[in-house]
Each structure stands twice: as C-alpha cells, then as structure tokens.
Amino acid sequence: MESRQDITNEEELWKMKPMKNLEEDDYLNKDSGENSVLKRSVLLHLNQTTRFDEFDCPLELQHKQELFPEWRLPMKIAAVLSSLTFLYTLLREIIHPFVTSHQQYFYKIPILVINKVLPMVSITLLTLVYLPGVIAAVVQLHNGTKYKKFPHWLDRWMLTRKQLGLLSFFFAVLHAIYSLSYPMRRSYRYKLLNWAYQQVQQNKEDAWIEHDVWRMEIYVSLGIVALAILALLAVTSLPSVSNSLTWREFHYIQSKLGIVSLLLGTIHALIFAWNKWVDIKQFVWYTPPTFMIAVFLPLVVLMCKAILFLPCLRKKILKIRHGWEDVTKINKTEISSQL
Amino acid sequence: MESRQDITNEEELWKMKPMKNLEEDDYLNKDSGENSVLKRSVLLHLNQTTRFDEFDCPLELQHKQELFPEWRLPMKIAAVLSSLTFLYTLLREIIHPFVTSHQQYFYKIPILVINKVLPMVSITLLTLVYLPGVIAAVVQLHNGTKYKKFPHWLDRWMLTRKQLGLLSFFFAVLHAIYSLSYPMRRSYRYKLLNWAYQQVQQNKEDAWIEHDVWRMEIYVSLGIVALAILALLAVTSLPSVSNSLTWREFHYIQASFSGAGPVAEWLSSRTPLQAAQCFVGSNPGRGHGAAHQTTLRQRPTCHN
Numbered sequence: 001m002e003s004r005q006d007i008t009n010e011e012e013l014w015k016m017k018p019m020k021n022l023e024e025d026d027y028l029n030k031d032s033g034e035n036s037v038l039k040r041s042v043l044l045h046l047n048q049t050t051r052f053d054e055f056d057c058p059l060e061l062q063h064k065q066e067l068f069p070e071w072r073l074p075m076k077i078a079a080v081l082s083s084l085t086f087l088y089t090l091l092r093e094i095i096h097p098f099v100t101s102h103q104q105y106f107y108k109i110p111i112l113v114i115n116k117v118l119p120m121v122s123i124t125l126l127t128l129v130y131l132p133g134v135i136a137a138v139v140q141l142h143n144g145t146k147y148k149k150f151p152h153w154l155d156r157w158m159l160t161r162k163q164l165g166l167l168s169f170f171f172a173v174l175h176a177i178y179s180l181s182y183p184m185r186r187s188y189r190y191k192l193l194n195w196a197y198q199q200v201q202q203n204k205e206d207a208w209i210e211h212d213v214w215r216m217e218i219y220v221s222l223g224i225v226a227l228a229i230l231a232l233l234a235v236t237s238l239p240s241v242s243n244s245l246t247w248r249e250f251h252y253i254q255s256k257l258g259i260v261s262l263l264l265g266t267i268h269a270l271i272f273a274w275n276k277w278v279d280i281k282q283f284v285w286y287t288p289p290t291f292m293i294a295v296f297l298p299l300v301v302l303m304c305k306a307i308l309f310l311p312c313l314r315k316k317i318l319k320i321r322h323g324w325e326d327v328t329k330i331n332k333t334e335i336s337s338q339l
Numbered sequence: 340m341e342s343r344q345d346i347t348n349e350e351e352l353w354k355m356k357p358m359k360n361l362e363e364d365d366y367l368n369k370d371s372g373e374n375s376v377l378k379r380s381v382l383l384h385l386n387q388t389t390r391f392d393e394f395d396c397p398l399e400l401q402h403k404q405e406l407f408p409e410w411r412l413p414m415k416i417a418a419v420l421s422s423l424t425f426l427y428t429l430l431r432e433i434i435h436p437f438v439t440s441h442q443q444y445f446y447k448i449p450i451l452v453i454n455k456v457l458p459m460v461s462i463t464l465l466t467l468v469y470l471p472g473v474i475a476a477v478v479q480l481h482n483g484t485k486y487k488k489f490p491h492w493l494d495r496w497m498l499t500r501k502q503l504g505l506l507s508f509f510f511a512v513l514h515a516i517y518s519l520s521y522p523m524r525r526s527y528r529y530k531l532l533n534w535a536y537q538q539v540q541q542n543k544e545d546a547w548i549e550h551d552v553w554r555m556e557i558y559v560s561l562g563i564v565a566l567a568i569l570a571l572l573a574v575t576s577l578p579s580v581s582n583s584l585t586w587r588e589f590h591y592i593q594a595s596f597s598g599a600g601p602v603a604e605w606l607s608s609r610t611p612l613q614a615a616q617c618f619v620g621s622n623p624g625r626g627h628g629a630a631h632q633t634t635l636r637q638r639p640t641c642h643n
Contacts, residue, residue: 176516179520179523180516180519180520180523182523183522183523183527184522192528192531192532195528195532196531196532196535196536199532199535199536200535200536200539204536205533205536206529206533207528207529207532207533207536208529208533209525209529210446212525213446213524213525213526213529214446215525216523216524216525216526217446217447217448217449217450217524217526218449220449220450220520220523220524221449221450221453221517224513224516224517224520227516228509228512228513231512238577238579239579240577240578240579240580240582241577241578243578244578246404246405246406247400247404248404248405248406249404249405249406249407252406252407
C-alpha cells in the first residue's frame with residue numbers, strides 16, 4: 001500500500017515533458033509553461049525524505065520516458081560517416097603501404113587516422129546543417145509561397161539541424177585537441193631526432209621551406225578562428241542563452257556567423273591541401289585523398305548560398321518569407337493537384 | 340488578406356522583451372517576472388500549423404528587435420585594441436627587421452603576431468572589468484554616500500562589465516589555443532632542425548638554459564590556472580547557472596577574483612550599513628554596481 005502511494009507520488013514527481021518534435025520551436029513554446037516543467041521536476045511537499053536520484057525512477061515511468069529522440073538521426077549519420085572515413089583512411093594509409101611495400105604504419109591508427117576521421121565528420125555534419133536551408137529556399141522559390149508544407153524528409157532534416165550542429169562542434173573540438181597533441185607524442189620526438197640526424201649527415205644548413213611554413217601558419221590560424229565561431233554557435237544553442245536572445249540576434253549568429261564558420265572551415269581544409277591536388281602520390285590505388293571528398297559538399301553548399309544571395313533571387317526569397325505569395329505558381333500547383 | 344491576418348497574429352506571437360539595461364540585475368528582477376517573458380515567446384493558440392523558425396519572423400518585427408545592444412561598446416573597444424596592437428606588433432616585429440636588415444618575417448603574421456594581439460586585448464578587457472569598480476569606490480568615498488548617481492560614463496561602463504569579461508575570456512581561450520599550436524607548426528619544426536644542426540656544428544653538448552626553463556614552466560602554469568579561473572567566471576555568467584546561484588555565491592566568484600578583492604573586504608568591514616553590503620556600493624568588483632541606484636532605492640533588502 002505504501003509502495004502504491006510511493007508510485008503515485010513518484011508519478012507526480014516525474015512529470016514527463018510531452019513528446020516534442022518541433023526542436024526549433026523550443027523557444028516558441030515558452031509561454032505554454034512547458035519549459036518550466038523540467039523533465040525531472042520533483043514536488044517538494046513530500047513527507048518522505050527519500051532522495052529521488054538516478055536510482056529511484058520507477059520502472060514503469062522509465063519505459064515511458066524518452067531517450068534522446070531528436071539525437072537519433074544525427075548520431076546515426078555521424079556513426080556511419082565515422083566508420084566509412086575510418087575504413088577509407090585505414091585502407092589508404094595503413095593497408096596500402098603494408099601490402100605494397102611491407103611498411104608497418106599501424107602505430108598511426110590511434111591518433112593520426114582518428115584525426116582524419118574527426119575533421120571529415122565535423123565538416124560534413126556542419127554542411128548538413130546548412131544544406132537543408134538551401135534546399136528549402138529552392139523549394140520555396142519553386143512553390144512561390146512559404147505556406148505550402150515541405151516534403152516530410154526535408155521537414156525532419158530541418159528539425160535536426162541543432163543536433164547536427166552541436167555534433168559537428170563536438171567533433172571539431174576533438175579534432176583541435178588531437179591536432180594540438182601531435183608534437184607531444186613520442187612518434188614525433190623520434191621522427192624529429194631522425195630528421196635532425198639526417199640533416200647533419202647531409203650537411204644541410206637550412207631546413208626551411210618557405211611555402212610549407214606559410215601553408216601551415218595560415219591553415220592553423222584559420223582553423224582556430226573557425227573553431228572560435230563554432231564555439232559561439234554552440235554557446236548560443238544552450239537553452240538559457242538562446243532564451244535570452246531576440247530572434248534577430250539568434251538568427252544573426254546561427255545563420256550568418258554559422259555560414260562564415262563553414263566557409264572558414266572549408267578554406268582551412270583547402271589550404272591544408274595546398275598542392276596535394278596535383279600530387280600523384282596522394283592518389284593511392286586510384287582513390288582521391290580524404291580532403292577532396294570532405295571539401296566537395298561544403299563547396300556545393302557555399303556556392304548555392306552565394307547564388308541565392310544574388311539580388312534577383314534574394315529579393316524574391318525575402319518577399320516569400322515575409323508572406324508574399326506567387327499567385328501564378330499557386331494556381332498551377334492547385335490545378336496540378338486536382339488533376 | 341490572409342497575410343495581414345498572419346502579421347497580426349505574429350505580432351502577438353513575437354512578444355518582444357523590454358529593453359534591458361540592467362544586466363547584473365537579471366536575477367534581482369526574477370520576482371518581477373521579467374525573466375519568464377522570454378524574448379521569443381510565441382502563443383500556442385494558433386490555428387495554423389506554420390512553423391516559426393528562422394524563415395518566419397515578419398520584417399517589421401525584425402527591424403524592431405534588438406541586435407546585441409549591450410555588446411556594441413565592448414566589441415568596439417576590443418576592435419580598436421586589436422587593431423592598435425596588431426599594427427604595433429607588425430611595426431616592431433615585421434616591418435622593422437624588413438626595413439633595417441631586409442629580413443623577411445612575414446610568415447609570422449598568421450600566428451605569432453595574432454598571438455601577441457590576443458593576450459594584450461584579453462588582459463586589457465579584463466582590467467576594464469575591474470577598473471570601474473575601483474573608480475566607483477573612489478567616487479563613493481568622495482561623495483560619502485552611495486545614493487548619489489554616478490557620472491553617466493561610469494554608469495554605462497559598469498553596465499557592460501559582463502560583456503567585457505566574456506570577451507576577455509574569449510580572447511584568452513584563443514590565446515591559449517594559438518600558444519598550444521606553436522610546436523605543431525612547420526616553422527617550429529624547421530627551426531628546431533636548424534638549431535640541432537647548429538648545435539652539432541658547434542659541438543655544444545648541452546643546450547639546457549636553467550633560468551629559461553624555469554621562466555617558461557612557471558608562466559605557462561600560471562597562465563593555465565588563470566584561464567581555468569576565467570572559465571569559472573564565464574560559466575557562472577550563463578543565465579541558467581547565474582540564476583541558480585545566490586547573490587553571495589555569484590558575488591564571491593565574480594568579485595573575489597578581482598585584484599581589489601582584499602580592498603573590498605576591508606571596505607566592506609568598515610561600512611556602517613552592513614546590510615547594504617549586498618549592493619556593491621562599497622565593494623568594488625563585478626557584483627551589482629551602484630549603477631542600479633534607482634533599483635536600490637526600491638529594493639533595500641538583499642536578495643538570496
């Protein structure tokens with residue numbers, strides 16, 4: 001009897017937030033009072049002094065509660081991308097030298113191979129944040145109105161943009177930390193000593209290669225700035241911070257600064273590549289280097305954004321988004337849907 | 340017609356938060372209910388199923404909404420400081436060797452010059468966070484009261500302390516990342532190889548310079564600790580975190596890390612109105628400056 005009372009109290013305690021599909025509408029739902037009912041709110045007028053913590057949620061309630069529903073699709077995308085990139089890099093950098101010339105580069109797997117997966121996944125996820133916006137703009141231009149619903153897959157995609165962006169930031173930070181750890185490793189120390197030894201043997205006074213120095217200085221600097229902007233995007237994604245911003249401020253950061261970070265990330269990758277585009281040694285077993293694949297989709301998105309920014313298209317899109325409707329196109333769609 | 344109806348609904352939807360100057364009073368205003376009217380609240384009783392997202396804010400409302408008003412002054416200060424420091428460093432480290440001895444150090448611009456700008460701007464902004472508190476204390480000592488209004492420029496300055504501090508933290512983190520990237524660069528690799536070569540040529544057995552080692556070990560360690568503390572300050576600036584702290588906790592973190600901390604302790608122990616210590620009339624630092632003097636008159640008690 002007491003346990004039944006417990007469970008009733010606990011049901012009141014664990015007020016479950018209703019299933020929320022509309023992620024970007026989070027801040028739109030503020031007044032309904034939903035956000036003040038926290039997912040794990042506890043009523044304080046209990047007579048018992050039982051603590052309710054991670055051990056104490058009743059089993060029935062546990063099964064009713066959600067487990068990161070809006071993160072499932074982004075996590076699957078990230079997992080698939082990571083696995084594919086990992087296998088691709090493994091093949092090109094470790095298996096190929098092992099099979100062709102019996103060189104053992106397995107030590108590269110924990111840091112160097114992982115640090116090829118991380119930026120690839122990060123920049124692809126970031127592209128997937130801005131790509132649906134481009135597609136949506138095209139759809140709206142095609143429909144001539146903003147009031148016609150998007151296709152279901154596009155709608156679902158747009159609702160996961162926040163999670164894709166946050167995952168992209170996560171991978172970007174990991175990429176930064178892995179890259180910063182390079183000179184700390186023993187492999188680098190021993191390589192450096194070997195290079196020094198060889199330089200002495202060759203009596204080479206100056207090891208300096210000017211364009212190589214410039215390449216690295218520029219792309220490292222750009223990468224850090226891109227990461228800084230991504231960090232700003234991530235901070236404004238925090239619920240309390242985004243709630244304290246006006247729509248205009250939020251849109252300015254997420255839309256405008258966001259595309260700037262994608263641009264800087266792409267340039268960072270391109271400058272990292274430098275002259276590897278025409279280096280025949282990069283094409284192992286006729287496969288292109290990873291950066292070429294990584295940079296392709298971002299360049300497409302950036303180009304589309306640039307095209308959509310042209311005055312003729314931009315004015316039309318803004319008109320549509322502010323409520324204007326192209327009557328001719330609506331009539332056409334109505335007629336075609338009636339047929 | 341339908342669009343006009345939309346716009347009327349949307350005006351109701353986009354309840355704009357009143358212009359809030361009193362940043363540090365955020366949690367002082369909790370009771371007034373202002374924080375529950377969030378800047379982008381939308382009424383749910385719409386019949387339409389239109390999604391309201393980045394595509395859907397009406398143009399008229401967009402123009403009425405603010406675009407980071409409290410960040411404008413700090414950003415301008417940071418921009419001016421950055422430009423001045425950049426030109427200064429450029430002149431000293433790149434133009435001077437080029438003009439005097441034709442040495443080309445232009446490769447230094449992306450990382451080394453930037454990494455001189457970042458710490459300079461960061462520490463200056465951090466100083467500008469704590470300086471108005473010191474000035475306010477002097478003003479209050481001079482006036483002999485906390486109820487006389489501060490000069491307008493001081494008031495405005497004190498209202499931007501949070502943004503100045505957050506910008507300072509931002510630049511400090513960038514400075515840390517740039518500094519950690521030094522050994523990663525090719526320029527460093529090539530320099531190291533050249534030094535090794537020269538050492539072999541000079542038959543120098545030991546490259547160790549003791550005081551140089553000590554200098555770097557100490558300053559790197561101190562820098563990391565300072566960054567850690569700044570990170571703590573930044574985290575407590577998040578709205579949700581600062582709302583979950585008591586005034587005393589917030590004040591302890593934000594003010595006790597200022598250089599005027601000990602002075603603050605001394606001053607606070609000598610103020611006759613002990614209860615009024617809550618209002619940083621006598622306590623310099625990033626607490627609630629006496630800038631909010633009008634609110635102070637209405638709320639004479641400490642909020643916890």
